[in-house]
Amino acid sequence: MPVSKFWRRTSIAAAAVTAGAAALVLPSDASAAPCSDVEVVFARGTGERPGLGIVGAPLVEDIKRRLPGKTVGSHAVDYAANASQTSAGPGATAMTNHVTSVAANCTDTVFVLGGYSQGASVTDIAIGIPTNLGRGRTIPTALAPRIKAVVVYGNPLRLGRQTINSASSLYGPKAKEFCNTGDPVCANGFNFAAHLAYTRNGSVQQGGQFAADRINRA
Secondary structure, eight states, X not given: OOHHHHHHHHHHHHHHHHHHHHTOOOXXXXXXXXXXXXXXXXXXXXXXXXXXXXXXXHXXXXXXXXXXXXXXXXXXXXXXXXXXXXXHHHHHXXXXXXXXXXXXXXXXOEEEEEEETHHHHHHHHHTTOOBXXXXXXXXOGGGGGGEEEEEEEXXXXXXXXXXXXHHOTTTGGGEEEXXXXXXXXXXXXXXXXHHTOTTTSSHHHHHXXXXXXXXXXX
């Protein structure tokens, strides 16, 4: 899909996300302890206000619920999430910088990475997958064993007929991706409601289960 056409569609989708988010009171981004057992690092979608966002917030809570014997912290990637789709690269750098810093200071902490919509592109770039939405710093390969799961929703990478599984031998086996039928951001569709449905169709819970299973397996 031409980038200009993608931007037009995602700008409309961003307006829908913003409208949906305005009706929600989202929990603040906070870590359970200075060095938690698990840190969920999530990038919100286009147009959402700063924080974990309408998908990231319930995902974090679901992961916490499934890991009762562990401390689970969270971090919302600090990036613009702008409608022009030009902030994914800087967002990836912000995600990478945070993971690198925490990994250095908390040697036993493991990570779950994730993103929604443009935030999924942030995640793609951070784990070393080239996209049409910019470039940014990538997470050092040496830290890959500490990244136990990658969970993304409405990933624009699919518009280029790619997935994390097909594009990354390093992170593909650790990744779970969700793309609703008709979603304009990942399925080249025209159903903007589909882009907002991940919190209502069980996808958040499936993503939380996947991440928890990966962590428990380790």
